[in-house]
Amino acid sequence: MSEIRRMLIFVILLMMGFGSFLLPSVSAHVVSEKDWLNDPHDHGDAKIVYLKAYQFGFSIKAIQEGSQLEVFPEGSEPSILKVDKGDRVVFRIISEDVTHGFYIDGYSPSPVDQKIVIQPGKIVEVGPITFDRSGKFKIRCSVTCGPLHPFMVGDIRVNPNFGYYSYAAGSLLAGILTLAYLRRGPVNRMLGISLEKEVDLLRVRGIGPILKRILQWRGFHFAVIWPGLLIFAVVIVAGFVGNPVGNKNFSIAVVWILWFALVEFMILFAGRSWCTVCPLPALGEWIARRRLYGVHRIRKWFTFGLKWPGSLNNMWLGSLLFLTMSLIIPWLVTRPVVSGLLFVILISVGTILYITHPPRNFCRSICPAGAYIGHDSNASIYSVRSRDKGICDLHKAKECIRGSPEGYGCPWRLYPGGHDENTYCGQCYECLKSCPLDNMTVKIRMIGKDLAHMAVKAKNRFDEAWMSFIRFTLGIFYILVFFGPYAWIKDWGNMGVNFGANLASIGLLVPGIEGVVNWFRWAIMVAGVSLVVYPAIFYAFSWISKKVAKAEEDTKRIFLAFSYGLIPYIVFIWVAFAVAILLVFWVYPITAFSDPLGWGWNLLGFKFKWDPIHPQSLPYVLSSLAILGMALSINSTYNIAREMFKDHSRAYRATSVMALLHVVSAIVFVWVVAG
Amino acid sequence: MKGEPKNHRELFQKINDVLVRRYWNRLAWFENQPLSSDKVCKPVHEVFDYVLSAIKMGLDKRSETAYCGSLFLYSVLRETQRRFTSDVNEANELHEVGKELALFLWNGLEKEFSENDQVNLTARIEKLKSEISDYLWNEFSKIRFRRLEGQNE
Numbered sequence: 001m002s003e004i005r006r007m008l009i010f011v012i013l014l015m016m017g018f019g020s021f022l023l024p025s026v027s028a029h030v031v032s033e034k035d036w037l038n039d040p041h042d043h044g045d046a047k048i049v050y051l052k053a054y055q056f057g058f059s060i061k062a063i064q065e066g067s068q069l070e071v072f073p074e075g076s077e078p079s080i081l082k083v084d085k086g087d088r089v090v091f092r093i094i095s096e097d098v099t100h101g102f103y104i105d106g107y108s109p110s111p112v113d114q115k116i117v118i119q120p121g122k123i124v125e126v127g128p129i130t131f132d133r134s135g136k137f138k139i140r141c142s143v144t145c146g147p148l149h150p151f152m153v154g155d156i157r158v159n160p161n162f163g164y165y166s167y168a169a170g171s172l173l174a175g176i177l178t179l180a181y182l183r184r185g186p187v188n189r190m191l192g193i194s195l196e197k198e199v200d201l202l203r204v205r206g207i208g209p210i211l212k213r214i215l216q217w218r219g220f221h222f223a224v225i226w227p228g229l230l231i232f233a234v235v236i237v238a239g240f241v242g243n244p245v246g247n248k249n250f251s252i253a254v255v256w257i258l259w260f261a262l263v264e265f266m267i268l269f270a271g272r273s274w275c276t277v278c279p280l281p282a283l284g285e286w287i288a289r290r291r292l293y294g295v296h297r298i299r300k301w302f303t304f305g306l307k308w309p310g311s312l313n314n315m316w317l318g319s320l321l322f323l324t325m326s327l328i329i330p331w332l333v334t335r336p337v338v339s340g341l342l343f344v345i346l347i348s349v350g351t352i353l354y355i356t357h358p359p360r361n362f363c364r365s366i367c368p369a370g371a372y373i374g375h376d377s378n379a380s381i382y383s384v385r386s387r388d389k390g391i392c393d394l395h396k397a398k399e400c401i402r403g404s405p406e407g408y409g410c411p412w413r414l415y416p417g418g419h420d421e422n423t424y425c426g427q428c429y430e431c432l433k434s435c436p437l438d439n440m441t442v443k444i445r446m447i448g449k450d451l452a453h454m455a456v457k458a459k460n461r462f463d464e465a466w467m468s469f470i471r472f473t474l475g476i477f478y479i480l481v482f483f484g485p486y487a488w489i490k491d492w493g494n495m496g497v498n499f500g501a502n503l504a505s506i507g508l509l510v511p512g513i514e515g516v517v518n519w520f521r522w523a524i525m526v527a528g529v530s531l532v533v534y535p536a537i538f539y540a541f542s543w544i545s546k547k548v549a550k551a552e553e554d555t556k557r558i559f560l561a562f563s564y565g566l567i568p569y570i571v572f573i574w575v576a577f578a579v580a581i582l583l584v585f586w587v588y589p590i591t592a593f594s595d596p597l598g599w600g601w602n603l604l605g606f607k608f609k610w611d612p613i614h615p616q617s618l619p620y621v622l623s624s625l626a627i628l629g630m631a632l633s634i635n636s637t638y639n640i641a642r643e644m645f646k647d648h649s650r651a652y653r654a655t656s657v658m659a660l661l662h663v664v665s666a667i668v669f670v671w672v673v674a675g
Numbered sequence: 676m677k678g679e680p681k682n683h684r685e686l687f688q689k690i691n692d693v694l695v696r697r698y699w700n701r702l703a704w705f706e707n708q709p710l711s712s713d714k715v716c717k718p719v720h721e722v723f724d725y726v727l728s729a730i731k732m733g734l735d736k737r738s739e740t741a742y743c744g745s746l747f748l749y750s751v752l753r754e755t756q757r758r759f760t761s762d763v764n765e766a767n768e769l770h771e772v773g774k775e776l777a778l779f780l781w782n783g784l785e786k787e788f789s790e791n792d793q794v795n796l797t798a799r800i801e802k803l804k805s806e807i808s809d810y811l812w813n814e815f816s817k818i819r820f821r822r823l824e825g826q827n828e
């Protein structure tokens with residue numbers, strides 16, 4: 001316990017180690033002259049950057065140093081501004097289409113204190129700003145200007161970018177240190193912490209008994225689901241009739257900012273807890289049981305009781321649906337109506353399937369969120385497990401499977417007493433209620449405890465391996481796409497459509513031919529990287545590992561097994577993504593509760609203006625998280641190899657090869673966020 | 676079930692045996708208010724009621740008779756003011772007996788039910804129920820009497 005606590009404190013300190021400071025306002029005013037590229041003012045030694053703001057990005061038309069004017073030709077205007085530390089820069093900004101805003105991480109004061117607005121037809125002059133701190137800073141739009149407004153960014157790189165170099169070197173160093181640590185052959189440990197140590201959370205003095213009472217209380221599940229159901233009802237209504245602009249709409253702000261980000265933290269700290277509260281299959285469950293929370297007196301189900309086909313009994317459907325959602329993610333996370341439709345579909349399918357094919361087959365095999373949450377949860381510190389497997393072995397009736405008068409049998413079709421992975425445990429806590437021996441509990445353990453034996457068991461789990469690849473590559477890719485300066489990628493994914501939409505304006509979403517063609521390019525790129533390119537690289541590294549380790553196992557087996565080693569990495573990369581989303585967009589979900597439809601209401605008496613929290617530290621916070629994930633991943637790979645080869649030296653050699661891939665990935669990540 | 680009088684006796688015996696060890700022993704033998712037959716036979720009655728309803732609803736025999744084992748166990752737990760047991764043998768024994776009882780009832784009753792003779796079914800159940808209750812109550816009283824005597828000596 002104390003080790004886990006120490007680690008948590010470490011992570012929190014890491015994230016808070018960057019104190020904030022108040023920034024003075026910058027000079028910004030509209031200048032009247034018509035000719036944009038011909039600045040009559042004398043700015044001394046300052047560079048003049050002629051900047052275009054457009055839906056959805058910033059690009060540099062020209063840079064003027066003294067009397068030298070460098071104009072970039074149409075179509076190849078950069079969206080990354082490179083300056084040297086100490087440079088003074090004046091921005092002359094125009095908007096090409098609608099009203100935008102202008103904000104620089106770490107150099108602009110809070111947009112609440114000073115909001116710089118760029119109206120079409122006017123030239124706004126900002127600065128001079130002295131770039132006295134090196135690093136990477138984002139230019140962000142601070143005025144809601146359309147569906148992809150939240151992702152309208154450009155980059156400023158203040159050279160020499162020591163932050164980037166040191167984090168890239170840090171990735172390498174962390175990789176080397178992890179390998180040095182593994183050289184000693186630590187058995188069943190993760191970065192020094194024993195994987196055998198577990199804390200029985202329900203026996204912890206003080207909170208344990210309280211928690212136990214809550215989890216064993218029959219009303220618990222219902223009590224946590226119905227608020228979620230209410231929220232999803234609002235999501236659907238807002239999606240259909242609310243403000244067509246995403247970040248003003250409850251459906252987008254709550255689902256794709258708040259939920260999306262919180263789920264990542266939940267995965268790390270509380271496993272599949274989302275599935276505990278998830279309302280999607282709840283209606284079906286209530287109807288099938290004919291109960292909101294009680295247990296059947298006579299066990300008559302309201303279902304067709306059909307059997308779920310064995311060929312679907314894996315996460316292929318879920319992971320491919322997750323990928324499909326990722327292909328339309330620029331729409332999904334910016335168009336309320338698309339989210340509204342998605343949830344109507346998910347709730348309907350979840351309900352119907354529960355009644356035709358009970359119990360939770362929808363959650364097990366179809367729900368895209370369920371698939372990745374379950375998969376990633378294997379790197380969680382949280383688990384629902386039996387206290388003493390020996391008792392379960394002796395116990396003949398196994399009420400955790402069949403149900404008892406106090407609880408249903410596991411709706412996820414598991415044997416809770418015996419299971420040792422989180423993938424399909426939806427944390428409904430029925431087994432805590434149904435076990436007559438009080439043998440089920442919640443255990444807190446170090447990240448990655450189950451990965452080794454899962455990996456070694458997985459002889460043909462291509463579904464889970466590909467889930468890893470999809471999650472891993474998309475985690476990095478999303479950060480590049482959404483928070484990167486490359487507006488063209490966003491445009492491809494967005495099919496070039498510049499409108500938001502609710503149900504009334506859904507027609508606006510019809511893309512042109514060119515938009516569709518571009519979208520296909522984007523789709524091929526996303527699917528190609530995650531389904532083919534990265535897996536191929538991973539396979540190649542697995543093959544080299546095999547050779548280097550002189551292992552007898554075939555490459556396929558090693559490849560599949562090592563894919564489980566990625567899971568801690570995935571979790572930390574997505575936590576990083578979640579941190580970025582929350583720190584930059586925290587305002588939207590909070591405000592959405594006060595104004596769910598985006599019609600200007602103020603139901604709860606508060607409204608916040610967009611005000612990112614210390615965004616200039618994001619590159620380093622995110623990089624630190626990824627590096628931590630990388631170290632865990634390398635260690636995990638070693639544990640897997642050790643369990644598979646039953647031999648330290650082979651395991652170590654194989655791990656070193658995979659470590660190279662993981663370090664390179666970390667450097668790519670660091671480049672994406674800080675380079 | 677008429678064809679299996681031996682099993683019939685044996686089962687009653689077994690139920691009696693388990694109840695003595697796992698249930699009645701936990702009841703206050705010398706409680707001031709005399710224990711009723713209903714309390715003493717509670718787990719058995721619950722299984723009876725469940726099997727009857729389950730057959731009427733056409734539920735699955737295998738899973739429901741197994742469930743009756745849990746019902747039996749939980750009935751004992753409840754009647755002895757417990758939510759859980761920590762003794763896996765106790766859980767196994769009670770479950771087994773409850774399940775066997777349910778299976779015995781189910782096998783005997785399902786035929787009558789399929790012949791669609793509701794009146795006969797209910798009547799038979801009542802008869803069986805009072806038969807086994809009488810038997811168990813009798814046994815219970817004997818043991819209690821013996822214990823009371825033992826106490827007086």
Ligand code: SF4
Pocket residue numbers: 386391392393395397398399400401416417418431434435436437438439440
């Ligand atoms: S019911 Fe309890 S003791 Fe029995 S197998 Fe399940 S978890 Fe183990």
Ligand SMILES: [Cu+2]
Pocket residue numbers: 054099100101141142143144145146149152
């Ligand atoms: Cu904008």
